[in-house]
Amino acid sequence: MKIGIPAERQARENRVAATPESVKKLITQGHTVIVEKGAGTKASFLDEAYEAAGAILKDAADAYSADIVLKVQAPMAEEFELIRAESVILGMLDPFDHVTAARIAASGATGFSLELAPRTSRAQSLDVLSSQSNIAGYKAMMIASNLYQRFVPMLMTAAGTVKAARVLVLGAGVAGLQAIATAKRLGAVVEASDVRPAVKEQIESLGAKFLDVPFETDEEREAAEGMGGYARPMPATWVKRQAELVHTRAAQADIVITTALIPGRPAPTLLSVETIKAMKPGSIVVDLAAGRGAEHEGRRGGNCPLTCEHEVVEHFGVKLVGFSNLASMVATDASSLYARNLLEFIKLITNSGGQLEINLEDDIVSATLLCQSGQLNKKFN
Known part of the structure; x- marks a missing residue:
C-alpha cells in the first residue's frame, strides 16, 4: 500500500506523523x-534522512493520494480538497470538534x-494520549522552572540557605505524574491532588505528598472511580471541599501545574480568581487545559479562568502559562513516540500481506473509528 505523510499546517504544530525510523519499518513491511x-x-x-530511509519526497497532493494518510492533527480547511474518498486517515482528529469531524466524514474517507483508543493493556503501545501527555508533563515543569525567578532545589551556600521550591500538581494522569517526577528530579518539594483514589500510591511512589479529600457519599466514591481510565465530573459537594484545600495549598506553593481534562467536556476549574489572588508574587501556574475550560470574559480559560491560550499572562503578580501544545515544543521525541504509536495501529488495520483489512470486531479498531463511507460514527452525531 501507499502511505502518505503530509506536513502539519496548524499553527504551533512542529510534530510530524512519521520519522525516518518509522518510514524504514513501513518500507520493510x-x-x-x-x-x-x-x-x-x-x-x-x-x-x-527520509530519502535515505527509502521514502519518496513529493508535494501535499501526492501525500494525500495515498491509501493511508498519517496525520498528527486533523486536516485544516485547505487540506480537505486533497482528501480522497477511498483513503484512510489516521491521527489525533479531535472527535469532539463536531465541525471538523463532520467534514472528515463528508470527504468520504475513513477516519x-x-x-479514542481504550485504556487497556493491549492498547498501550498505540496510546497516543499517554505518549504525548508524558512529554507535556515534562515540558510543563521545565517551562515553570525557566520562568520561576528562584532556584528549584534547596541550596546551602556560604551566603545562606535557599529553600526548595514548593510545587503543586493538580491532576495525576500521565501528564501530572511526569510533572511530579520531573519536579522531584529538579529538587522541589511536591504535593499532588486527583479525584481518583487509585493514583495515591503512584503519587507517593514518585516522592510527592498526596492531598486527600475524603469522600462522604457513595455518589462521590462512584464518580471518583472514573471511566475507562479517565476522570469524571465530581459532585458539587466534593468539588467545594477540594477547592478549599487547593486554595490553601496553592497559596503556599511556588509553582502550580494543572492537568485536569475530561474528554468531550469543558475542563474543570481548579484555580479560582480568588486563589490566584492569594498566591505569592512570583509564583508560576502552568495550565495544560488552556483553551479548553469554561468561558470567562468572552474567551475560554483552562483549569484557571484567567489563563489565556498560547500566552503567558500575569495577574496579581502570578504568571499563568497557557501553552496548549506542549508536546510540540519537544517535537523530535514527541514525533518519534507518536510515529511508533501509528506503526502499531497500522498493524491492526492491515493483514499479513500488508493490505488494508479493517476489522470492526476488534475493540481498538471499533473504539477509534470516527467515520467510514461518508458516515460519522453514531456516538459523535
Missing part, C-alpha cells in the same frame, strides 16, 4: 511511503481518531 517535502523539518528530521 512492503509499503511505499510518500513524504511531503519539508514535513519533518520543524521536528529536526530533514528530507535527506480513525487515535485519542
Whole structure:
C-alpha cells in the first residue's frame, strides 16, 4: 500500500506523523511511503534522512493520494480538497470538534481518531494520549522552572540557605505524574491532588505528598472511580471541599501545574480568581487545559479562568502559562513516540500481506473509528 505523510499546517504544530525510523519499518513491511517535502523539518528530521530511509519526497497532493494518510492533527480547511474518498486517515482528529469531524466524514474517507483508543493493556503501545501527555508533563515543569525567578532545589551556600521550591500538581494522569517526577528530579518539594483514589500510591511512589479529600457519599466514591481510565465530573459537594484545600495549598506553593481534562467536556476549574489572588508574587501556574475550560470574559480559560491560550499572562503578580501544545515544543521525541504509536495501529488495520483489512470486531479498531463511507460514527452525531 501507499502511505502518505503530509506536513502539519496548524499553527504551533512542529510534530510530524512519521520519522525516518518509522518510514524504514513501513518500507520493510512492503509499503511505499510518500513524504511531503519539508514535513519533518520543524521536528529536526530533514528530507535527506527520509530519502535515505527509502521514502519518496513529493508535494501535499501526492501525500494525500495515498491509501493511508498519517496525520498528527486533523486536516485544516485547505487540506480537505486533497482528501480522497477511498483513503484512510489516521491521527489525533479531535472527535469532539463536531465541525471538523463532520467534514472528515463528508470527504468520504475513513477516519480513525487515535485519542479514542481504550485504556487497556493491549492498547498501550498505540496510546497516543499517554505518549504525548508524558512529554507535556515534562515540558510543563521545565517551562515553570525557566520562568520561576528562584532556584528549584534547596541550596546551602556560604551566603545562606535557599529553600526548595514548593510545587503543586493538580491532576495525576500521565501528564501530572511526569510533572511530579520531573519536579522531584529538579529538587522541589511536591504535593499532588486527583479525584481518583487509585493514583495515591503512584503519587507517593514518585516522592510527592498526596492531598486527600475524603469522600462522604457513595455518589462521590462512584464518580471518583472514573471511566475507562479517565476522570469524571465530581459532585458539587466534593468539588467545594477540594477547592478549599487547593486554595490553601496553592497559596503556599511556588509553582502550580494543572492537568485536569475530561474528554468531550469543558475542563474543570481548579484555580479560582480568588486563589490566584492569594498566591505569592512570583509564583508560576502552568495550565495544560488552556483553551479548553469554561468561558470567562468572552474567551475560554483552562483549569484557571484567567489563563489565556498560547500566552503567558500575569495577574496579581502570578504568571499563568497557557501553552496548549506542549508536546510540540519537544517535537523530535514527541514525533518519534507518536510515529511508533501509528506503526502499531497500522498493524491492526492491515493483514499479513500488508493490505488494508479493517476489522470492526476488534475493540481498538471499533473504539477509534470516527467515520467510514461518508458516515460519522453514531456516538459523535
